Amino acid sequence: MALSTQPYKGARDFYPEEKRVQNYIFKKIDQTCERFGYEEYNAPILEPTELYLSKGNQEIIDEQTYTFFDRGGRSVTIRTEMTPTVSRLVAGKRQELPYPIRWYSIANFWRYERAQKGRLREFWQLNADLFGIEGTQADQEIIELAAAIMKNFGAKPSMFTIRVSNRQFINYLMRVYLGLDEVQATSMIRLVDRIRKMDRADFIVQADAICQPSQREAGLVEKMLTVLDTKRVADLPEDLRQQPDVAEIQSLMDRLRAGGMENAEFDITLMRGFDYYTGMIFEGFDTDPENSRSLFGGGRYNGLVGNFGVEPVPTVGYAMGDVVLENFLRTHNLLPPLPTETDVYIVLAGDILSQTQAAISELRENGVNVAVDFSGRKLDKQLATAAKKGIRYALIIGEQELADKQFTLRDLGKGTEEKHSLARIASILADYRRPGKLLEDEQ
Amino acid sequence: MALSTQPYKGARDFYPEEKRVQNYIFKKIDQTCERFGYEEYNAPILEPTELYLSKGNQEIIDEQTYTFFDRGGRSVTIRTEMTPTVSRLVAGKRQELPYPIRWYSIANFWRYERAQKGRLREFWQLNADLFGIEGTQADQEIIELAAAIMKNFGAKPSMFTIRVSNRQFINYLMRVYLGLDEVQATSMIRLVDRIRKMDRADFIVQADAICQPSQREAGLVEKMLTVLDTKRVADLPEDLRQQPDVAEIQSLMDRLRAGGMENAEFDITLMRGFDYYTGMIFEGFDTDPENSRSLFGGGRYNGLVGNFGVEPVPTVGYAMGDVVLENFLRTHNLLPPLPTETDVYIVLAGDILSQTQAAISELRENGVNVAVDFSGRKLDKQLATAAKKGIRYALIIGEQELADKQFTLRDLGKGTEEKHSLARIASILADYRRPGKLLEDEQ
Numbered sequence: 001m002a003l004s005t006q007p008y009k010g011a012r013d014f015y016p017e018e019k020r021v022q023n024y025i026f027k028k029i030d031q032t033c034e035r036f037g038y039e040e041y042n043a044p045i046l047e048p049t050e051l052y053l054s055k056g057n058q059e060i061i062d063e064q065t066y067t068f069f070d071r072g073g074r075s076v077t078i079r080t081e082m083t084p085t086v087s088r089l090v091a092g093k094r095q096e097l098p099y100p101i102r103w104y105s106i107a108n109f110w111r112y113e114r115a116q117k118g119r120l121r122e123f124w125q126l127n128a129d130l131f132g133i134e135g136t137q138a139d140q141e142i143i144e145l146a147a148a149i150m151k152n153f154g155a156k157p158s159m160f161t162i163r164v165s166n167r168q169f170i171n172y173l174m175r176v177y178l179g180l181d182e183v184q185a186t187s188m189i190r191l192v193d194r195i196r197k198m199d200r201a202d203f204i205v206q207a208d209a210i211c212q213p214s215q216r217e218a219g220l221v222e223k224m225l226t227v228l229d230t231k232r233v234a235d236l237p238e239d240l241r242q243q244p245d246v247a248e249i250q251s252l253m254d255r256l257r258a259g260g261m262e263n264a265e266f267d268i269t270l271m272r273g274f275d276y277y278t279g280m281i282f283e284g285f286d287t288d289p290e291n292s293r294s295l296f297g298g299g300r301y302n303g304l305v306g307n308f309g310v311e312p313v314p315t316v317g318y319a320m321g322d323v324v325l326e327n328f329l330r331t332h333n334l335l336p337p338l339p340t341e342t343d344v345y346i347v348l349a350g351d352i353l354s355q356t357q358a359a360i361s362e363l364r365e366n367g368v369n370v371a372v373d374f375s376g377r378k379l380d381k382q383l384a385t386a387a388k389k390g391i392r393y394a395l396i397i398g399e400q401e402l403a404d405k406q407f408t409l410r411d412l413g414k415g416t417e418e419k420h421s422l423a424r425i426a427s428i429l430a431d432y433r434r435p436g437k438l439l440e441d442e443q
Numbered sequence: 444m445a446l447s448t449q450p451y452k453g454a455r456d457f458y459p460e461e462k463r464v465q466n467y468i469f470k471k472i473d474q475t476c477e478r479f480g481y482e483e484y485n486a487p488i489l490e491p492t493e494l495y496l497s498k499g500n501q502e503i504i505d506e507q508t509y510t511f512f513d514r515g516g517r518s519v520t521i522r523t524e525m526t527p528t529v530s531r532l533v534a535g536k537r538q539e540l541p542y543p544i545r546w547y548s549i550a551n552f553w554r555y556e557r558a559q560k561g562r563l564r565e566f567w568q569l570n571a572d573l574f575g576i577e578g579t580q581a582d583q584e585i586i587e588l589a590a591a592i593m594k595n596f597g598a599k600p601s602m603f604t605i606r607v608s609n610r611q612f613i614n615y616l617m618r619v620y621l622g623l624d625e626v627q628a629t630s631m632i633r634l635v636d637r638i639r640k641m642d643r644a645d646f647i648v649q650a651d652a653i654c655q656p657s658q659r660e661a662g663l664v665e666k667m668l669t670v671l672d673t674k675r676v677a678d679l680p681e682d683l684r685q686q687p688d689v690a691e692i693q694s695l696m697d698r699l700r701a702g703g704m705e706n707a708e709f710d711i712t713l714m715r716g717f718d719y720y721t722g723m724i725f726e727g728f729d730t731d732p733e734n735s736r737s738l739f740g741g742g743r744y745n746g747l748v749g750n751f752g753v754e755p756v757p758t759v760g761y762a763m764g765d766v767v768l769e770n771f772l773r774t775h776n777l778l779p780p781l782p783t784e785t786d787v788y789i790v791l792a793g794d795i796l797s798q799t800q801a802a803i804s805e806l807r808e809n810g811v812n813v814a815v816d817f818s819g820r821k822l823d824k825q826l827a828t829a830a831k832k833g834i835r836y837a838l839i840i841g842e843q844e845l846a847d848k849q850f851t852l853r854d855l856g857k858g859t860e861e862k863h864s865l866a867r868i869a870s871i872l873a874d875y876r877r878p879g880k881l882l883e884d885e886q
Contacts, residue, residue, distance in 0.1 A: 002752025005535035019483045035807045037785045037814025040462045044454030044565050068511035071555050092448035098831035112514050122487050137796050137817040238632030240726045309445025353580050364478045367728050371480020374580040388541035
């Protein structure tokens, strides 16, 4: 029986056309991360399963990971996120690293999920983290980095919003202000996390179910809703506004505004999925309702490095996945044309490859990307192949051209032809700027 | 109990210092592949296990792969090589691709092996393949691409040799010329594959053991050794030289020589591990005896695309792993210094980040990679951090500098200082060429 040509379910093949899109996305991200002084790292895609267990996300391990025993009986997991790994790397060189350190990676991850729009089993993700600085200046930088990356793709502030909150403030709100116990608070946080996707009546029913009868009677849910409806820090109830975390949120919002950011807003309903956040949290959303998933998100997690038996390091970081980002870029028409990297297609009239090799090498040494057709087919077939590949120029070489040292360069875009010496052709082709090449130079 | 900071056994963490080496290696490879008109592709790291089973390498599946059942009960394997995957991709678009197609990928692979020098469980590998052309011109190109990549790293022809042979010729030699049956031929090919690592007497004992008594008596092993001792095609016994595959080898060697390649040689003892080769095979070796492993290898495999129920496509390709390549580059001192991508470290005198942001943005918009120290530490501490990070320049900013609009730029390499306007500083820094930056521009 013939083998299937399909990739494993929920994962993507990247044919050259799709790989060019991915490369464009990765290069733009690289460029901005480097502008902000972030250095790239990477780590193995397999991690010991313990790395993920420690965070108490047993549910994810049980249901959403690719976890198995290796041939030596060790339980291993294909990484599902980078945060535990990058914390491991920092802990491994805790004493010697020159803080503050700024690191980023673009890596692939796997989650066992039902594939749907914006969510696949294999995805690629940027992670950027700043280690060693406590305080809102670091929080501000990571949000500004996220916005700068979007800007580098040509995104305007009107195309996305960044919602900001603070996990410590949420904990205060749930535990102290509303008086929920730990289990109730956890359930309530998960419920509020879905508030924008729910009907208000449904939300109230479910929130009521989390409360004790006495809490319900005391109007806890109404009290919470009043707070959750708040749009600005200044509109929070007086007794909450006195809370130090609220001052921190306000200070961060002020800094972001002073830095010129127009599309960041305080969002008290923002919760973020992971349990490890200890302070500021944020998430980016497409303003186009077509793309409802979060574009990127992150926050402060000061505790993770300490899990490795070393002194903790204050950390703030964020992640952005490629699937949702690509949807965003397509929705807003922000992907430029990305033709092949090949500049010229050599069309050979006859079996003259050996005689032509010096010319081909000369072009390559001049920085020109050259593909050669030595299929022996007729010229029109070879030219049709060049056009189908989307290569801009074809260079036609036969016995006559080699004798005259004059070669025909056909511009397949314009349909024009010129005869030149090889040196002139090398110079025309080296000067020709593919859109992709522009980006390479720009870096 | 604290978590371990070690990566999974046999796999590597890439801290920024190591990641820069990897990025350098990948960029050089990208560059040469693109010069030759190869286009990048990629595919999921998990493949259905059937993809590997079809090739009859049950031994590898059983012993050397990471194979497990997913939560839906499907057997999946972390890819161990790219050839089956790239064949799958070509088969998936068999009719629509514009042949000849040239594709490459740089991807990671896993094999469950005992880690040792030059061999790890996770490794990265270049795969480059040319689909759609039968014949020695395509064989020649793939070998020349392999050599050009080495040259782009600064390797001289004296640093490595490329051994060339032909699997069809080997089959003829074993089956017809020596008269071995299929099982014997397979064993003998595996034995000859190790001939350079064995003592001659040992080799003879093991070769004898593969033979029937009558074959031993007829002097089969001596006959084989006479052939295996041949260094040049022209020195082969007359009745072998008449074989069409030998003419093909000779034609390829002539083409390579005519193309200026000095370090390719016919090696009749070269066998290559995989069963799927159908014609030319080659392997590159470091001439330094420190590095005994093969540097790269490949050959023609015309049958694999056909396994997917479509018409087969003539294919020639090769692969090169990062571990052995990096050993080669280090042995021959071919790795340049690779400092951080960060051009300048902003040292802040006091809590003046907000006032400095416009200046920082201006530098970044001019293409300068800027890291900012807002740790609030003393200037000398901040400068020491910049030096430890290996950043070339530090820009010192305080209230006075902001008022005067004159900033101190310290060259941490030379230990000199200059005062300039921001525009002048932006221009100095934008002109400063890190070694890594040179490579980016060169592309």
